[in-house]
Structure formats: structure tokens, C-alpha cells
Amino acid sequence: MKVGVLGSGGMGESVIQHLKLCKDVSDIVALDVRAERIRQLKDKYQIKGTTNLRDILSDSAVKLVFVTASNDAHKALTLQALEADKAVMCEKPMANTLADAKAMVDEAERRKVFFQIGFECRYSKLYTKIKEWIDAGLLGQVVNTHCLYITSAREKASWRNKKALGGSMFGEKLSHYVDLPRWWIGSEVKDVFSVSSPNIMTYSEGHDNYHTTYRFKNGAVGHLTFMMGYAATFRGDPLQPNITDLQLGDGHKLRYIVVGTKGAAEADVFYRRIKRWQFGDAPDVMTSDWVENLTWDKKEDHFYYHNTTDQTHDIVKRVLTGQPPKTSARDAYETMRLSFAAEESADTGSIVSLDKMR
Ligand SMILES: NC(=O)c1ccc[n+]([C@@H]2O[C@H](COP(=O)([O-])OP(=O)(O)OC[C@H]3O[C@@H](n4cnc5c(N)ncnc54)[C@H](O)[C@@H]3O)[C@@H](O)[C@H]2O)c1
Structure with missing residues (x-):
């Protein structure tokens, strides 16, 4: 499976490291707004990279994306990925306002698309x-x-x-x-x-x-x-x-x-x-x-x-085998x-x- 990482700073790099250990993941493509960061990660991990979200969302081989950008970007990245029918894991907090978090859960439920939040504890x-x-x-x-x-x-x-x-x-x-x-x-x-x-x-x-x-x-x-x-x-x-x-x-x-x-x-x-x-x-x-x-x-x-690590691997397995999230996004919304x-x-x-x- 090909997986996208949307936001490739510290947390995005950790997810890339976990995905590299995952035998079910054949390809990783990292996104960031910083071109220099993408160049660095491509060299370090031999992965694909882009600064254009459309490259990932229009690629039908990408089934799952991890939203690991700074919090202000979570809502827009998640909604666009859901719209493109990608399974989504989004880091906590879901969003910077409760209304935005609700819009994200509602949209995932309406589209019946996999959506899990990063509560790795x-x-x-x-x-x-x-x-x-x-x-x-x-x-x-x-x-x-x-x-x-x-x-x-x-x-x-x-x-x-x-x-x-x-x-x-x-x-x-x-x-x-x-x-x-x-x-x-x-x-x-x-x-x-x-x-x-x-x-x-x-x-x-x-x-x-x-x-x-x-x-x-x-x-x-x-x-x-x-x-x-x-x-x-x-x-x-x-x-x-x-x-x-x-x-x-x-x-x-x-x-x-x-x-x-x-x-x-x-x-x-x-x-x-x-x-x-x-x-x-x-x-x-x-x-x-x-x-x-x-x-x-x-x-x-x-x-x-x-x-x-286990959170990332579990999410890959769940998406591959068609299982729901370990914890529903609706449950994570209660924490929000x-x-x-x-x-x-x-x-x-x-x-x-x-x-x-x-
Ligand atoms: N679950 C945890 O324990 C845990 C731990 C650390 C971070 N996080 C979460 O991970 C996320 C990232 O944190 P971090 O520490 O990696 O921050 P960071 O600053 O190291 O990285 C954020 C990256 O997002 C990029 N970015 C910002 N807007 C973007 C956009 N629209 N499109 C693409 N890339 C964009 C930035 O350029 C940067 O590289 C945050 O939501 C944070 O809360 C969770």
C-alpha cells in the first residue's frame, strides 16, 4: 500500500520511520510546505515527496494519509483527503476549534471513510x-x-x-x-x-x-x-x-x-x-x-x-483489512x-x- 504523510516535521518524520518498518507499506510520499524539508527527507529515507497536496490526493494508489502538519492545517488537509476518499489518521488535537473538529467527524461519518485520531497513549x-x-x-x-x-x-x-x-x-x-x-x-x-x-x-x-x-x-x-x-x-x-x-x-x-x-x-x-x-x-x-x-x-x-509505532502499524493493518478505527473519531471528539x-x-x-x- 502507498501511504501519504501530510506535514513532515518532527511527528511526520516519526511516522515515516514507523512506516519504513511496515512490510505492508510499499511506498511513502511525504508532503510539506517547505521544499527544503522534503528534499532532506527524500534523501534520508529514499521516499517520494512533494509540496503539492494534489499530487497525493489524485494518486489512486495512495489509500491512507497521516495528517501530521501543525494544528492549524489539520482541518483543511483532513477534509480534502476525505473528499478524495483516502483513509485518514489525524494527529491530536483534531482542530483548533470544536466546530472544526465536529465538521471533520461529521464528514468522515457521512462519507463512511476511515478516520482515526492520534491518541497513541x-x-x-x-x-x-x-x-x-x-x-x-x-x-x-x-x-x-x-x-x-x-x-x-x-x-x-x-x-x-x-x-x-x-x-x-x-x-x-x-x-x-x-x-x-x-x-x-x-x-x-x-x-x-x-x-x-x-x-x-x-x-x-x-x-x-x-x-x-x-x-x-x-x-x-x-x-x-x-x-x-x-x-x-x-x-x-x-x-x-x-x-x-x-x-x-x-x-x-x-x-x-x-x-x-x-x-x-x-x-x-x-x-x-x-x-x-x-x-x-x-x-x-x-x-x-x-x-x-x-x-x-x-x-x-x-x-x-x-x-x-504500534499505532501507525495498527492503522495500516486496519485500513488494509477494512477494519474500523481502534477508537472511533466520534469518541475522540468527546475528548475534544x-x-x-x-x-x-x-x-x-x-x-x-x-x-x-x-
Ligand atoms: N501524539 C503525540 O504525542 C504528538 C507528539 C508530537 C506532535 N504531535 C502532533 O503532530 C503535529 C505536528 O507536530 P510536530 O511536532 O511534528 O510539528 P513540526 O513543527 O515539527 O512539524 C509540522 C510540519 O507541518 C508543516 N506544515 C504546516 N502546514 C502545512 C500544510 N498546510 N501542508 C503541509 N505541511 C504543513 C510544517 O512545515 C512542518 O514541517 C501536531 O498536530 C502535533 O500536535 C502529536
Whole structure:
């Protein structure tokens, strides 16, 4: 199968690397608005490349495209690809406005074309392990989740600092970390409240910190604390390609606590730990026993928290065999609704009901 990569910066290059390892992919064609970037990737990977989207969309051999351009370009690239009857994988956030995200899902559903969003945490072993425990009944009904995420400042020149290009921090970065509790809890969010202090990263147009609390329809609650800037400066993506030993204790934190009625789990990315507790009943107290303490090798970091490799390979397989997306775009849109609601709450200081986010 021939596959297109629409937007060939950092993420586009990662997808190209994953596709090169995929035996079902015979040809890759990369698109970017920067001709120099295309020349560089053609030389490095011996792939085809173009700066003209039409070259890819009019090529009937291209069955699948990955939309890995900056966020402002997602909607136009996706809609044109769907119109050309290509299966589409689009990176998160789907778009920079909820109305645009809805238009994309509606169009894919109307055309009955494959459309999956890049929530690779759902393929990553750290988080799938917790999902396995939940599905096996080991945690009971999940009632409470907490995510603590602290990272270093991003570069001043990044398009992510501009609202018109990057959208919000919630869409661009934190959508992953509210998508997971939705998946684990299996209920939809009712309302959300976020507060943000004035930025310390003053060159970012959007918020750089949040305390966000959200309630699910089934009574469960989730909380996310995010701060960007105080962890020791790390040039590049602190989560990619793997964690350096320096980051242990330098302020970087990415940790989940997931509490159910029968047990609890904790996932700590930077300390490479997944733990489980089992609750019981003694005459004098409700008991909790620490029953599992798993770790992984540094070489496996990518597969544990950022598994875009298996996500890419799975999408190729699904498109080839006519299967639907692993997670529907409609489901991903629910995560977008929550992300936009959390952002609106941070902007207005009010609790935002998801019913009004359509
Ligand atoms: N799922 C994840 O964990 C994850 C991680 C990193 C990035 N991403 C997503 O991947 C996307 C790209 O991020 P990145 O880090 O690669 O950014 P980047 O700046 O490295 O690359 C973006 C590329 O898109 C190109 N581009 C912009 N508009 C275009 C258009 N209309 N047509 C073709 N190319 C265009 C730019 O020239 C640039 O090369 C973003 O949506 C980002 O949110 C997701």
C-alpha cells in the first residue's frame, strides 16, 4: 500500500520511520510546505515527496494519509483527503476549534471513510496495563483519577505558542491526559472546572498551567495538575525518544493515580513504575495491599508511554483489512469536547457543562 504523510516535521518524520518498518507499506510520499524539508527527507529515507497536496490526493494508489502538519492545517488537509476518499489518521488535537473538529467527524461519518485520531497513549503499555487491570475487574469501578504533569518550557519559536497555529495547551498537549480517564472510566464527562494562574512562560499566548477537575456522569471524578516551565530546561520533547536519567528528580513529573472500588493503580513515567493495590476487608479497617510493582527497561520507553509505532502499524493493518478505527473519531471528539470545555473554564473562571459544548 502507498501511504501519504501530510506535514513532515518532527511527528511526520516519526511516522515515516514507523512506516519504513511496515512490510505492508510499499511506498511513502511525504508532503510539506517547505521544499527544503522534503528534499532532506527524500534523501534520508529514499521516499517520494512533494509540496503539492494534489499530487497525493489524485494518486489512486495512495489509500491512507497521516495528517501530521501543525494544528492549524489539520482541518483543511483532513477534509480534502476525505473528499478524495483516502483513509485518514489525524494527529491530536483534531482542530483548533470544536466546530472544526465536529465538521471533520461529521464528514468522515457521512462519507463512511476511515478516520482515526492520534491518541497513541491508548497503544502504550503503561496505560494499556491499567486498562487490562480495570477490564479484569482488579480495580472494581474506577471512581477517582489524578494526573500530575510537570514539564520544562517549550522553545520561544514554536508555533505552539501562537493560538492561531497551536490552539490551546489543552488541545495540543493535555487532551492525551484527559482522554485516558475517559477510556478507563467508561463514562462521559458532565462538567469541568479549571483554574490557571498568570503564565510564567510569558511568550505563550495560551495558559501554561492548570488545575482542572471534572465530573463524570457516573459519579467518578478526575483531576489534572499541569505546569510548564519549572522542570529543568530540556531542549526538545522531554518524553521523546526516551527519558534521560537526568530527568529523574530534575522537576519533570508525569504520574497517574487511578482509584477504584476494589483496588488502585499508579503509573509513573519518569520513574518507570506501574503499581497496583488491592483492597480488602478486615474486622477493624478497609485494607489495601500493594500487590504489583512493575518496571521496564529504558529501551522500551517509547512503547510504554508514546507508542506511535504500534499505532501507525495498527492503522495500516486496519485500513488494509477494512477494519474500523481502534477508537472511533466520534469518541475522540468527546475528548475534544472535554478539552475545549476545560480551556473555556480556565478562560472564564466558571464551571463548564459539557452539554453546551457542541
Ligand atoms: N501524539 C503525540 O504525542 C504528538 C507528539 C508530537 C506532535 N504531535 C502532533 O503532530 C503535529 C505536528 O507536530 P510536530 O511536532 O511534528 O510539528 P513540526 O513543527 O515539527 O512539524 C509540522 C510540519 O507541518 C508543516 N506544515 C504546516 N502546514 C502545512 C500544510 N498546510 N501542508 C503541509 N505541511 C504543513 C510544517 O512545515 C512542518 O514541517 C501536531 O498536530 C502535533 O500536535 C502529536
